[in-house]
Amino acid sequence: MHIESDIKLGFKDVMLRPKRSTLSSRSEVSLNRKFKFRHSELTWEGIPVMAANMDTVGTYEMAIALAQHQLFTAIHKHYTPAQWKTFMQTSGNKIADHIALSTGTSPADAEKLDTILKENELLKFICIDVANGYSEKFVDFVKATRTKHPAKVIMAGNVVTGEMVEELLLAGADMVKVGIGPGSVCTTRVKTGVGYPQLSAIIECADAAHGLGGQIISDGGCKVPGDVVKAFGGGADFVMLGGMLAGHEESGGELVEKEDGKPYKLFYGMSSETAMNKYAGGVADYRASEGKTTEIPYRGPVTDTVLDILGGLRSACTYVGAKVLKELSKRTTFIRVQEQHNEWFTE
Ligand code: 5GP
Numbered sequence: 001m002h003i004e005s006d007i008k009l010g011f012k013d014v015m016l017r018p019k020r021s022t023l024s025s026r027s028e029v030s031l032n033r034k035f036k037f038r039h040s041e042l043t044w045e046g047i048p049v050m051a052a053n054m055d056t057v058g059t060y061e062m063a064i065a066l067a068q069h070q071l072f073t074a075i076h077k078h079y080t081p082a083q084w085k086t087f088m089q090t091s092g093n094k095i096a097d098h099i100a101l102s103t104g105t106s107p108a109d110a111e112k113l114d115t116i117l118k119e120n121e122l123l124k125f126i127c128i129d130v131a132n133g134y135s136e137k138f139v140d141f142v143k144a145t146r147t148k149h150p151a152k153v154i155m156a157g158n159v160v161t162g163e164m165v166e167e168l169l170l171a172g173a174d175m176v177k178v179g180i181g182p183g184s185v186c187t188t189r190v191k192t193g194v195g196y197p198q199l200s201a202i203i204e205c206a207d208a209a210h211g212l213g214g215q216i217i218s219d220g221g222c223k224v225p226g227d228v229v230k231a232f233g234g235g236a237d238f239v240m241l242g243g244m245l246a247g248h249e250e251s252g253g254e255l256v257e258k259e260d261g262k263p264y265k266l267f268y269g270m271s272s273e274t275a276m277n278k279y280a281g282g283v284a285d286y287r288a289s290e291g292k293t294t295e296i297p298y299r300g301p302v303t304d305t306v307l308d309i310l311g312g313l314r315s316a317c318t319y320v321g322a323k324v325l326k327e328l329s330k331r332t333t334f335i336r337v338q339e340q341h342n343e344w345f346t347e
């Protein structure tokens with residue numbers, strides 16, 4: 001047994017210290033970023049906020065809505081090759097730069113990935129997603145995918161430590177997804193005791209990735225636009241959102257009316273009993289579900305939420321004097337705090 005006694009921080013433990021700035025309005029701030037990748041020769045330009053590859057968030061409808069704002073969507077892995085064909089025929093030209101195709105690591109997943117990529121040459125991004133990115137089998141899958149698809153951009157995760165980020169980048173990933181246990185409908189930390197406070201995971205993993213010319217995607221744990229700011233401030237290149245984009249018109253999940261007469265949308269973790277019943281014929285005896293199911297008040301079109309998040313980001317940039325999003329982490333000084341916002345009048 002070994003104890004690491006350095007303090008590890010989450011979003012709730014810090015705030016950004018304001019800095020002198022020459023910016024007079026948030027309209028002067030650009031949130032656009034351009035990335036070159038470590039392996040793929042493709043480049044990407046847009047606002048690096050990404051919808052999670054959950055079937056309640058990473059839908060085709062979400063991708064169309066977010067692409068209009070230059071945001072990105074990791075589309076969930078449960079669409080069939082036929083659905084992909086139809087979607088790409090109608091929308092592919094417009095949004096291929098703003099979507100990733102997700103996959104797990106089973107032989108059936110690999111076969112499906114190859115089929116969809118073969119039938120839809122416009123697809124550029126692959127998101128290889130497993131709950132535990134520390135397994136040898138996962139690294140082998142990343143290597144095999146890089147060999148088979150040398151031109152594509154590969155995102156792979158999830159991990160939370162620098163040495164594993166390096167291993168995945170060396171194995172062929174362009175970007176590494178970071179986060180174990182911070183998610184809004186995740187119960188991994190409750191069921192297993194395993195995890196890493198998200199802000200420290202970002203800071204340490206970004207350092208490792210940037211040293212090798214790779215990028216990281218902070219995945220999970222953002223509850224408010226200020227958390228998205230803190231993730232970018234800590235060095236995240238992309239920030240992936242589940243709960244913040246759930247419950248909208250474009251989100252998946254059933255719309256239900258509750259006793260209070262108001263509409264709600266079902267939102268659940270991809271390892272929840274709900275998801276396992278839907279896609280895996282139930283929860284296998286050897287495992288526990290590591291996700292929750294909840295109903296969230298229906299929030300209408302996602303555009304309003306997107307504008308709220310981007311408005312918060314632009315405003316944060318003016319508080320610290322960052323004219324472009326890329327400068328935000330350079331201009332970030334976190335202060336450790338024991339309070340966040342005033343909750344007096346919050347319902
Ligand atoms: P959020 O933005 O809602 O806090 O987090 C979204 C992330 O939670 C997803 O991108 C994914 O990494 C993670 N996640 C989604 N479903 C589950 C689940 O059932 N269990 C766990 N452990 N994590 C999940």
